[in-house]
Amino acid sequence: MPKLTIDGVEVEVEPGITVLQACETAGVEIPRFCYHERLSIAGNCRMCLVEMEKSPKPIASCAMPVAEGMVIRTDSEMAVKARRGVMEFLLINHPLDCPICDQGGECDLQDQALFYGFDRTRFEEAKRSVKEKDFGPLIQTFMTRCIHCTRCVRFATEIAGVEELGLTGRGEDVEIGTYIEKALVSELSGNMIDLCPVGALTSKPYAFTARSWELTKTESIDALDAVGSAIRVDSRGGEVMRVLPRLNEAVNEEWISDKTRFAYDGLRRQRLDRPYVRRDGKLEEASWDQAFAAIAGQLEDAPGRRIAAIAGDLADCESMLALKDLMAALGSVHTDCRQDGARIEAGERAGYIFNTTIAGIERADACLLIGTDPRFEAPLINARLRKRYLAGGFSVGFVGPEVDLTYRAEPLGAGPKTLGEIAAGEHPFAAVLDDAAHPMLIVGQGALARPDGARVLATARRIAEETGMIGDGWNGFNVLHLAAARVGGLDIGFVPGEGGLDVAAILEAAGSGGLDAVYLLGADEIDMAALADTFVIYQGHHGDAGAEAADVILPGAAYTEKDATYVNTEGRAQHGRLAVFPPGEAREDWKIIRALSGVLGRTLPYDDIGALRARMIEVNRIFAAPDEARPAEWGAFGTPGPMDPAPFAYPLENFYMTDPITRASMTMAECTALARSANKDKTGTDG
């Protein structure tokens, strides 16, 4: 391990790291613009200059590997003068518009100018100005502010996998842009806003709405897909102003998808902010008491077997457990959280989680995708797969329709037929998996949410077992979920009890008058028409399909408005936190159910969230270890048997609109329109 001296202190560091990283381990911060630890090294901004003994010139510390005996000075006159010089050059063409720039207050250039900037200018020529570029509906560009660090170019090329951005021209004419003027389409594009060290790329929806220092910052968890990305919700005066990623190496590293970042305007639109009761066919505003009374009236004489509950994709664990307990108290076993009809059982946990874990993908060396397009179903998982792919020695094959995953993946076949061949070892890809030290597979809802899903699941299990995916310290079997509620629902056991009805059966029973009431906990993605005249209680936060079909509406809280637990696809239980209060009379969901239980005379035994969480742990130990992805024991799951030869279809029709929040978002609507037109140009695949 090389030893070097940094500002007079001797340090020993890992070989192969750069001087900048060595300085960091020594606790010395080096200013930088172009360097980013998750991107390739460009070494083009020169802000990181330091003095190195025996070098006549200052060196770019971000691009210089450490060597034994180096003597580095970061605070010498030479180093400081060099940085001052670089800063003066950078500011030659950078506009002085900080007061009207959205980056103001969180701008690297502004911060560094405080230490190394010159308060006058010696540059008397005209400053250059650059035409704005079209980065789509999400990113506002002010290209005159660009300092050409190329972080955005490297992000697009390396992480997002869309090689469309570049640095064109030379010298003073250098510009960031696309070749043919067209909007950049990537499901991860918003991350470039965070990466841009200046205000050249800023958020379009957030433009001029707030200053960073007036925002209240709440650390939370995203609920718009099953990845459970770590987010920070920035709010002001009871409104969510923006959503940013937080660092979580195990899950999202420091990225989030555009849906996670930009759907927040949907939180303000079409909200249910007071209870409603249907009278004479029309939904009318009501008080909580009236709404509860209407429900009590309906349920009074209803036997448990004629009541059912369905939990939607955004439901949190607390409210699902409360509802399940309430249903049990009412004598009903008809509960289900699998809106899409996925044939997954709640029994064997290894059979419904992403066992490899997201970070574990980096250890895999072959991957089989079954009926899943992770690029849009879980963009951060796809980013991890791409990262693994770029590291080399990773073969990916997929069973399903053609997809563009941003990395090379071999099309193996369209559906169960191919899957059967792989399981039987008759397909060449079976050998690829066999030969891999750490093979993995990901089975998606496109393969499981079909009538033969349990058989597909069994086949996938067989592949996992036959190709050595299950072994010591390695589990390569993974289910990729789409809904933040799903794994939690299965962990809670929000599935039909002994003799209970599943979603399809509930709908069928409701359609034929077999049920007196159906309780929809934020369930909006089922066929409402099938409920026919059944009494529908809808508890949720948006006026979406479920509210429309409801007889009583109980206004709940969206994921940014409650302290709630979600379990991501890896089986990692995480706590989301209340950033703003639910609007109007809306309340946190478990509290609504708890209050209703009292009205129904079946008071649930928890008075605060602590007691409810204790009950959750009682139901499933995994809730005792939040933030952890505990390995699940391997067991038998799925139902062996012949599969339907019909090819798999990917479940997401539109990545940008998957739930009541994103469907209410104008930003997501714009993205949808853009993706559609881009797809038309492309002969197309997914979007």
Next chain:
Amino acid sequence: MSGPTNPPANGADEAGPFAFTKANLALADEIIGRYPEDREASAVMGLLDLAQRQNDGWLPPPAVAYVAEYLHMPQIRVYEVVTFYSMFNLKPVGRNQVRVCTTTPCWLRGSAAVLDACRETLGIDLNETTEDGEFTLTEVECLGACVNAPMIQINDDYFEDLDGARTKALLDLLKKGDKPKPGSQTGRQCSAPLKGFATMISSAKTKGTEGD
């Protein structure tokens, strides 16, 4: 220095589709063959040059796209190269491309007068093309011939040791359709000193080279 212009928004152009001629296809593969097998992108400059020569000295978007596809490169990567080097043109140019070096050594030796002579003789300003399509005038950075500064490059040839009058004479010849002789325009041999040798004139008298 003049900036490159962006291609038209739709990527298409009056230039129509582009493909290498048979002869150029062979050349292209020869150029690619000069690089290791998985490094075909290294041939990008060679292929762009080939495409430009085939297309009257400029690269329409279809040609850039063609080269990108030929080398399995994203178009933006090729476009970055095209816009970086002043030798690649993204707009039609005259038959004679007059590139005047105005970098410090040439400037110190009178490139301003050379540039003025070009403007005057051709009747065009920088980045313009004469109406008859014969000449395009551009300004470039150091072309590496500073010893014989000031200099200009016309197509593949360097013309050195210029001043206003010599530049005019040179361009007049070209206008008539004659072929002026490349190299120094004062008759200097290569880059030999103008007034005879000035250094290393005494014979070397160091040990080991005695009797030289």
